[in-house]
Amino acid sequence: MAIHQESLRDHACLIVHGPDRPGIVAAVAALLTRNEGNIVSLDQYSDDANGGAYFQRVVFHRPGLTGAIPAIEADLTKTLGEFGLEWTLTDQSIPKRMAILASTSDHCLLELLWRHRRGELPVTIPMVISNHTNTAEDVRSFGIPFFHVPSQGADKSAAESEIMKLLIGNVDFVVLARYMQILSPDFLDGIGVPVINIHHSFLPAFIGAAPYRKAKERGVKLIGATSHYVTTDLDEGPIIEQDVARVTHAHSAPDLQARGAYVERAVLSRAVQWHAEDRVIRHGNHTIVF
Amino acid sequence: MAIHQESLRDHACLIVHGPDRPGIVAAVAALLTRNEGNIVSLDQYSDDANGGAYFQRVVFHRPGLTGAIPAIEADLTKTLGEFGLEWTLTDQSIPKRMAILASTSDHCLLELLWRHRRGELPVTIPMVISNHTNTAEDVRSFGIPFFHVPSQGADKSAAESEIMKLLIGNVDFVVLARYMQILSPDFLDGIGVPVINIHHSFLPAFIGAAPYRKAKERGVKLIGATSHYVTTDLDEGPIIEQDVARVTHAHSAPDLQARGAYVERAVLSRAVQWHAEDRVIRHGNHTIVF
Amino acid sequence: MAIHQESLRDHACLIVHGPDRPGIVAAVAALLTRNEGNIVSLDQYSDDANGGAYFQRVVFHRPGLTGAIPAIEADLTKTLGEFGLEWTLTDQSIPKRMAILASTSDHCLLELLWRHRRGELPVTIPMVISNHTNTAEDVRSFGIPFFHVPSQGADKSAAESEIMKLLIGNVDFVVLARYMQILSPDFLDGIGVPVINIHHSFLPAFIGAAPYRKAKERGVKLIGATSHYVTTDLDEGPIIEQDVARVTHAHSAPDLQARGAYVERAVLSRAVQWHAEDRVIRHGNHTIVF
């Protein structure tokens, strides 16, 4: 649903995650009530009623939220600690800071910038970083800073260091909008924030490079795209969203690529929006999307 | 999700519905906790945080449910009465009793019987009633009683009376599986249980008779089907589910009808399953589907 | 499929349309063979084998096409005249000239400009005309001329005259990209080229204004968009393309509008591409889309 920052004043999102036990919903609801929070929406999921994992997302309204947060946090630590549960509390009126890494392709990048301008992504975009310069003018026309960090040769460590210097402390998550460089484990570890990628196939089909060419060779009747969190296992991270489009024998590999671009931008945009709205919980190599 | 009756022992579904006020979630959760119920799943929706309507569906597990129901109901009456809320409590291990009314078309009828045999519909089917006899043998091969109630001439009141005699007291809801007779307000009022219909168009387009012919005449590129609760306003009742299929200029009106049959049976099956699982709440002329 | 103008040199598209009779395919194929044309693709449809209408689209390659066109046209006039068939012949390497009319909404407008820049729409865009100025900077950043023609008050004839002066002789078709003014019969008659509109509902449902509000009121589970040729019957012209998106009770009318925008831009883009590629044949109030 469209997000309007002003309407989110005094709204917080509480994510609860951990071993399932009877009474969690009641404990959380009672905690919010005694802290004067009014539940606006609540989603809950248990992966196994007999001793599995518990997941909950609650959005609540609390007049004077900013001042009340320390007390709420103290209560959460105490109350949910007894259940052995992890939690995060975020002020919904504070947009997450999102950096975008891109290469020459502009379809995913421009789609994110444009949805942001329409007010549909609850983020700020402090920077776009690209290893190419072709999208600089477009990015800056949206009022977004553009940084060019070339990435040539086999050793990517210098480029990664430069990108890390730009990112660290300045962003809450990073989006790879068809960024065509593989990020090193050191980089992923170093930046310390989630990284969301868009892969141009219906994973786990066609892992690796040139998925549209492989799709043409296999003769599939649907092509797809997958957005996932980046881990050190290439193309193996937790999947956030996927979608497909129908193709026929008459489509060449470049045709598949052209059609696929529209699936990619839609899938990545939904994944980014859900992440920005705190709707996605990682659990092992899976996601719970509320 | 597939329903296995045996696994639903000691599970209850509580539907809460009424004016929104702070504290409802907490009150319901506390009530279930003090009645030794463990929440298995919880869905909640408010149509307007500032004074709108509140909707909640909770499935909970309570060992020894049958014996505990009177006390839980007394607590609900007292606790939710203070909020001005309506509620229903159903034992999930008791399947609803569903009658099917049909005419000559068999696609929706057989789909429901077959899904029921696969254990995917948490219902019993005490009877199928048709104004034709062509499906009798198929119905009885599923072990379901078949009753033939002809409906000829302009006066349908005798047929409706006969159907009412079969239904009243014996069923919890009625499904019109392409039943080609319009039911009178007296009938709908008299049977006193919900009636679910499948309309062979994407309502509100092509209201009334011969929607596939009208769709062909208008040259639409998608055809659809709509399942809704029956009210005295023909084709105007609350919509439960809809879906569409792509068509082209090359499809004749009979082609549309043939393709549409597959949309109809899927849409009706989903609507019936959701109703049987207490996932659908009626509110004015709308539905909330959890 | 993606269109690359350079690869279309010496390619022509022949559309044939009229009463069906035996031998048309053979006659057209023989004509192309004797004019040294090699068939690249052929689509054909008869709406009734016994005396219905015949529709054919043939793309053929003919080295030295430009010089050969007069002879081919003379042959078509003679050969197809004997069958009572209408035909049009277009040089595929000459893109159609497309004007866009817009108002304040930018989603359909920018999508067309952006697809054009990617080389996916085989058109030139000599101008965008809007009755508002908010999109001027965006449009000009694509290198496309922008003209502001205000449309205030009840009498639209002065505005329409000004738009006609801009269009006539300069464009081959016009796209209404969420243009919020109703065009008069005089205007439609006067410009003498096809006009393509995008309507923000799944026609014929929710004809007229405020379809998303009406959709919310009716409680539909899918929303849609429809692209059609504009006729003097508002929202009743021949449908080119339609699509839908799933919604729930939780979506407000503004939410429907936000989601619908993505359906609108996709549906309009496909309709425009197919028209530009000569894939759409009008027949009465229907379209044949090859």
Added chain:
Amino acid sequence: MAIHQESLRDHACLIVHGPDRPGIVAAVAALLTRNEGNIVSLDQYSDDANGGAYFQRVVFHRPGLTGAIPAIEADLTKTLGEFGLEWTLTDQSIPKRMAILASTSDHCLLELLWRHRRGELPVTIPMVISNHTNTAEDVRSFGIPFFHVPSQGADKSAAESEIMKLLIGNVDFVVLARYMQILSPDFLDGIGVPVINIHHSFLPAFIGAAPYRKAKERGVKLIGATSHYVTTDLDEGPIIEQDVARVTHAHSAPDLQARGAYVERAVLSRAVQWHAEDRVIRHGNHTIVF
């Protein structure tokens, strides 16, 4: 589109396949004209205008078809032989004979039997063979012979021999409707007719056994099914049709299997219908579907 055998009297389907050269369409059209055939529909595709492969499907009407076939075939041999093209000519009024092999699952099997009874599959079904007996009664209630051929132990050759004896000479193609035995190369070679399989995943994802369990483990957001021609490379044969359904974190592996069953039966039914209507041309490991 729905097929009505009686309306196909005197209709033939000609498939042409081979190296592309200018003039094929004209040659085929002229051949049909001089043999008094009237083209009802024509589909054509070239995978590369410069020296690729050519594919054509023509349905034509020829009064007195049966008597005319020898002359048409002689003309095809001579005319298309000069182009180096392969062809097949089938009388559309003669339904193909289809055997179904099944195991315990009934969803694909019953769907095919039911669509056949509705007149939507232009086939006869001389037999259903299963390595289990649970579906025998259902199959026979459709008036179709049922044969039980158990398949126990490591050595399947006896079972395969028995199946071959039943099939050879009696069927034109074989459908594996969730038949849970791997067929040997000798068997596939020996029966000499096409074999169509349904695989319960979106190939090439989740090749091999237990795809729904693997899909759950990978955390995909869509599940799918794939119908393909069987080759000696397991799960690697030419794909005819694929489709998907949306799933969430809340679906267990059995839930995926239950939902997937509906995708499987739809995908297999479409593939079978297209094959039976001579719409599918195999080319290397791909299919062209007209």
